[in-house]
Structures are given as C-alpha cells and as structure tokens.
Amino acid sequence: MNVNHVNTDALNAVLTVKVDKNDYESKVENALKDVRKKASIRGFRPGKAPASLINKMYRKSAVVDEVNKLISENISTYISEQKLNILGEPMPSEKQESIDWDTQNDFEFAFDLAFAPEFEVKLSKRDKVPYYSIKVSNEIRQSYIDSICGRYGSYEASEQAEGESLLKATLTELNADESPKDGGVSVEDGMVSVMLVADEAEKAKFIGTKVGDVMVVDVTKAFPNETDRAALLKVDKANLETIEPLFQATITEVKQYVKAQVNQELFDKLFGEGNVTNEQEFHQKIDEDIKQNLKGDSERKFFVDLRDKLIEKFNIELPKEFLVRWLVAVNEGKFTHEQVEKDYPSFEKDLKWQLIRDKIASEQEFKIEEQELVNIAKGYIANQMMQYGMGQLPEEFIEKYANDLLTKKEERRKLAEQLIDNKVVTWLKEAMKLEEKEVDFEKFKEMMQA
Incomplete structure (x- = not known):
C-alpha cells in the first residue's frame, strides 16, 4: 500500500492512495468466512453454504468495505506521521477515475487536501484596538433607579x-x-x-x-x-x-x-443597613452597578474590533473552493452550494479567528485545567438559573448541574473553546495597546448595529 501527496499550491494538495490486492485479500477472506458462518441461504443449513457461492454473492461488497477501511486508516496515519496541518477533511478528488469493482484487483484513489495557512503572530504596543466604555448618563441612571423602585415596591x-x-x-x-x-x-x-x-x-x-x-x-x-x-x-x-x-x-x-420610594429604607434593602446614607452615595453605587452591567457589552464590542483588526493585519488566505465543497458535503444536503457561498464570508471570518486563536494558544502554551472548566460551567448554570428567577440556588446544586453539563461532549467542547478565547483575549490585551474611549449609550448602540 502506498500513500503520498503532491502540493498543487501553498494551500492545496492531492493525496494519492494505491491499494494492491495483497493489501486487502486476507481481510476479505476473513470477512467472507464470517459471512459464511452467519449467512442464511435457502437450500443450505446455516454455515454450510458453499464457499464459492458466498464468494459470488458477497465478495464485491467485502472488497469495497475492506478497501474503504484501509483507505481511511492509512490516510489518518499518513496525515499524522507527516504532521500535515489540514483544514476540514480529505475530499474525494473531482478528477478521480472511475473504479470497476467487478474487474479491478488494484486500485488508485485521489483525495483533495487543504492546508491551514502559515502565518506569524507578531504584535506590539504599536498595534492599537479601541476599547469603548459606556458613559453613564442621567437617563440610564434614572431608568435603573426606576427599575429598582419597581422591583422593591x-x-x-x-x-x-x-x-x-x-x-x-x-x-x-x-x-x-x-x-x-x-x-x-x-x-x-x-x-x-x-x-x-x-x-x-x-x-x-x-x-x-x-x-x-x-x-x-x-x-x-x-x-x-x-x-x-x-x-x-x-x-x-x-x-x-x-x-x-x-x-x-x-x-x-x-x-x-x-413603587418603592428612594429613601433610607430602600438604601438599606439594597446595600445593607447604614452603608449608603444619602442620594449622592446611592447614585455612586448605582453608577458602579451600571458600569459593571455594561462591561459585558464593552467586552463584546472589543472582541469584535480585536478579531477584525487581527484578521486584517495577518491577511490570512484560505482555500475557498475546497472549503465550500467541504461545507456542502459535511452538511449532507442541508444546504445547497449557493447557500454555502452566500454564508461563506461569515464562516471564513470565524475560521480565520479560530486559526489565529489556536496559534496564539499553542505558542503561549495555554492549558485548560479541569477546575477551570467546572468554574466556567458553574457560571453558565448560575446565569441560566438567574434568567428563570432561580438566582439563589445552593452552591452544591449549581456544581452538580455544572458537572452534569460537562459530561455532554459538545457542551464541554464549547466551554473549552470559550476558555481558550478568554485566555487568548486576556493575552492580547497585554500584547497590544488598548485605546480607551468613553461614548454615550446611543452612540455605542449605533456602533454595535453597524
């Protein structure tokens, strides 16, 4: 059996797999023996059908199965041994010659590969990203106070x-x-x-x-x-x-x-007895809460600006034609080629960020500890429960639900990616210069909707 690849350009290659009869014959014979033991064929007792009849009826399908297994196993091994950093999965080549399973004994298969592009992460304080803080206006403060008075009425x-x-x-x-x-x-x-x-x-x-x-x-x-x-x-x-x-x-x-009145009784309910004694202190506390609540919006805007800045700076090229084909194939008829083409720019942006993020994480040797996963899962569960008005659940219940969540493979993967995102963004904040700007809420909303 022979596997090799030839680059067609910096991002694409053709991988060829040659399979000779000697590579699969013994596996096919063993498969046919198993079939003979289990086959129920009219006119013969189970396991007593002639080998020649079994061969005639099942050899072709057995060859197809064993050859496909060999291809899959050897492609995976080859990619691993050659340390090929590929995107997606190998795709059957559109130039693949037809196979005659009835007459051929030796086969040659061609697969298209796409490589992750090579790029360097070089950053300094000369690389600037805006970080927008939302100014607490009288209108925002009053809306928060109205909401509080409504809740405590x-x-x-x-x-x-x-x-x-x-x-x-x-x-x-x-x-x-x-x-x-x-x-x-x-x-x-x-x-x-x-x-x-x-x-x-x-x-x-x-x-x-x-x-x-x-x-x-x-x-x-x-x-x-x-x-x-x-x-x-x-x-x-x-x-x-x-x-x-x-x-x-x-x-x-x-x-x-x-609604509750803005008075000492309300101050004590909100902040504890005697911790706030006048409206000025009350407004200061409210402003702190507002800034904390709006920080998430600032972080989301920062992430979008950061991602766009790095994608533009590194100017990463991707093998679009291959990726569109692959996306159509892996979605198994859910989307047409035209639909994938339409949504490709969004996919491309996400993939470029993923490549940048993973390269930084690898170079900085970021690791994910189990306790970090538990903590982020607990935060996710606590937020979910708060949305359903169950914000006072005991710690042991939150931890149980978090551990249950982490048993689900896809949820665990998402949380792990979020952790890596957080670590990379934290590192980037130190590696680059943040240009802090304060904007009013209306202006901030316009920027987020742009």
Missing part, C-alpha cells in the same frame, strides 16, 4: 381599582339567569389581578370598583387559561367543565402596586 390598600390593581373578591357560582346555583362553587378571598384579565369587556368591569361593589363576571372569558381559572376557583382543572361560567364577585379588598 409593594401592594398597598387603594380606594378604587385601576388597570394594574390586585383585588380580593368573594366569588359565587350563578345559573344562566344569574341566580345563585344550589351547591355551586363559592370562593372566599379569590385573588384577581386586573392586568391579567384576558377579555377587555370583563376587565372593564373590575376597573373603578371599590370595596363592597358587586358584579357578575364571566370567568371563562376573563380567564380562558384553564390552569389560571382552576387556581382562581380553587378547584381541580378536570372539574372545570361542570362549572358555570357566570360568577357573582363581591370586592373585599383593593390594592395598588406602589
């Missing part, structure tokens, strides 16, 4: 119901003629959020009501969601179909949500 007694009021009512099931239903459902202290009433006509009945007001409501229209309706009426959802839609509602309590 409370329901207080109100004289009259409004669109966002919370009501308590005694609910009594009625017949179709609005008379009380014998043995019907009766609910004390039924909770009604006016904002969540689905039907506008039913919602209008609640708005403007006061304690002691009595009205008839259609609970089916007001609360079409069966889970919500069952909770209001304090019955099993399966029993809803036996309940009449009309109910008499007697208002027993009206509450309105009132």
Whole structure:
C-alpha cells in the first residue's frame, strides 16, 4: 500500500492512495468466512453454504468495505506521521477515475487536501484596538433607579381599582339567569389581578370598583387559561367543565402596586443597613452597578474590533473552493452550494479567528485545567438559573448541574473553546495597546448595529 501527496499550491494538495490486492485479500477472506458462518441461504443449513457461492454473492461488497477501511486508516496515519496541518477533511478528488469493482484487483484513489495557512503572530504596543466604555448618563441612571423602585415596591390598600390593581373578591357560582346555583362553587378571598384579565369587556368591569361593589363576571372569558381559572376557583382543572361560567364577585379588598420610594429604607434593602446614607452615595453605587452591567457589552464590542483588526493585519488566505465543497458535503444536503457561498464570508471570518486563536494558544502554551472548566460551567448554570428567577440556588446544586453539563461532549467542547478565547483575549490585551474611549449609550448602540 502506498500513500503520498503532491502540493498543487501553498494551500492545496492531492493525496494519492494505491491499494494492491495483497493489501486487502486476507481481510476479505476473513470477512467472507464470517459471512459464511452467519449467512442464511435457502437450500443450505446455516454455515454450510458453499464457499464459492458466498464468494459470488458477497465478495464485491467485502472488497469495497475492506478497501474503504484501509483507505481511511492509512490516510489518518499518513496525515499524522507527516504532521500535515489540514483544514476540514480529505475530499474525494473531482478528477478521480472511475473504479470497476467487478474487474479491478488494484486500485488508485485521489483525495483533495487543504492546508491551514502559515502565518506569524507578531504584535506590539504599536498595534492599537479601541476599547469603548459606556458613559453613564442621567437617563440610564434614572431608568435603573426606576427599575429598582419597581422591583422593591409593594401592594398597598387603594380606594378604587385601576388597570394594574390586585383585588380580593368573594366569588359565587350563578345559573344562566344569574341566580345563585344550589351547591355551586363559592370562593372566599379569590385573588384577581386586573392586568391579567384576558377579555377587555370583563376587565372593564373590575376597573373603578371599590370595596363592597358587586358584579357578575364571566370567568371563562376573563380567564380562558384553564390552569389560571382552576387556581382562581380553587378547584381541580378536570372539574372545570361542570362549572358555570357566570360568577357573582363581591370586592373585599383593593390594592395598588406602589413603587418603592428612594429613601433610607430602600438604601438599606439594597446595600445593607447604614452603608449608603444619602442620594449622592446611592447614585455612586448605582453608577458602579451600571458600569459593571455594561462591561459585558464593552467586552463584546472589543472582541469584535480585536478579531477584525487581527484578521486584517495577518491577511490570512484560505482555500475557498475546497472549503465550500467541504461545507456542502459535511452538511449532507442541508444546504445547497449557493447557500454555502452566500454564508461563506461569515464562516471564513470565524475560521480565520479560530486559526489565529489556536496559534496564539499553542505558542503561549495555554492549558485548560479541569477546575477551570467546572468554574466556567458553574457560571453558565448560575446565569441560566438567574434568567428563570432561580438566582439563589445552593452552591452544591449549581456544581452538580455544572458537572452534569460537562459530561455532554459538545457542551464541554464549547466551554473549552470559550476558555481558550478568554485566555487568548486576556493575552492580547497585554500584547497590544488598548485605546480607551468613553461614548454615550446611543452612540455605542449605533456602533454595535453597524
């Protein structure tokens, strides 16, 4: 068996694999013996069919299988031994001559290879990248304060119901003629959020009501969601179909949500008792929180600018024709050649960054420790849980979920890549000059959307 390659240019090569009969014959014979043992052929007991019949029926497929195995194994070995830094995977050459499996004993196969381009990473403080910090404006600060006051507000007694009021009512099931239903459902202290009433006509009945007001409501229209309706009426959802839609509602309590006031009570809730004692200190704390929250946006913008700067500086060339063919092939009919061509610029940019990142990581000998993976997985889990309003999960639960996540091969790979990204970006911040610039939020949004 013979494997070799010839470069057609700096980024492409043709790899040739020659397979002689001696390379595969013994493997084919063994394969046919296994087939004979297991084959169930009409007229013969299992394992007793003549070898000549087995050979006639299965030899061709056995040769195809064994030759393909040999090709795959030997190409992998050759690429490894020759230390070929390839992109994608070897692709059957478009100039491959046809194979006659019925008559040929010796075969020659051609594969196209694409090489990762050679380039040097030379950087200094003369290489500049902008780093944008977002200026905390009065408008941004006030929006944060409004949000905080909204979160720390409370329901207080109100004289009259409004669109966002919370009501308590005694609910009594009625017949179709609005008379009380014998043995019907009766609910004390039924909770009604006016904002969540689905039907506008039913919602209008609640708005403007006061304690002691009595009205008839259609609970089916007001609360079409069966889970919500069952909770209001304090019955099993399966029993809803036996309940009449009309109910008499007697208002027993009206509450309105009132935002928290900016005062010492709020300061203590947010920052601990006595740590903030006036509005100036409060604004300073809020500004610190805003800057921390906006730092992620600054980092994302910096990464985009950094990536584009390095891609432009190193001017890496890629074998586009090969990569388009490979992308079409590996996606197995999911995308046409035209669709891949359209999306290729984005893929090319990602691949160029990956090559730059991996070269820096290799030269700087960056390693990933298991504990680093656990920590980044824990951070990912904590953020996910916070989005679902579960920000106070015990540490042991977060660690368990993180370890479970790391058992999934694809998720582990993504987290490892994120770690390498972080290490490389941190190194680049030291190797290059960051031009720090402060911009207002609107200008920053325009830059991110450009």
